[in-house]
Amino acid sequence: MATAVKMDEEGKSLLEELQAEIKLRTGKKVTQQEIMTSLLKDAHESKSEVVDSFRESTVPLSEEEREAFHSGMFSSGVETDEDDIDDILYG
Numbered sequence: 001m002a003t004a005v006k007m008d009e010e011g012k013s014l015l016e017e018l019q020a021e022i023k024l025r026t027g028k029k030v031t032q033q034e035i036m037t038s039l040l041k042d043a044h045e046s047k048s049e050v051v052d053s054f055r056e057s058t059v060p061l062s063e064e065e066r067e068a069f070h071s072g073m074f075s076s077g078v079e080t081d082e083d084d085i086d087d088i089l090y091g
Contacts, residue, residue: 018035019032
């Protein structure tokens with residue numbers, strides 16, 4: 001039993017382009033439903049990537065992410081000021 005899914009003009013256009021490209025490169029005519037099913041199977045196999053693509057920006061970092069970043073830091077015992085950095089960067 002097929003279910004209709006609404007899509008905007010851009011999505012429809014991209015699907016049609018993909019359909020034409022498959023026909024051009026393989027010589028096989030595939031339906032848009034077959035393409036969508038294939039894409040969904042691929043997306044299902046890499047769920048975490050798909051989910052992450054819908055996340056908002058990773059900036060600013062959460063407190064947990066900040067702590068994880070700083071956990072690997074250590075003090076060398078040498079204090080560095082702006083002049084030192086300028087000397088290193090610009091000579």
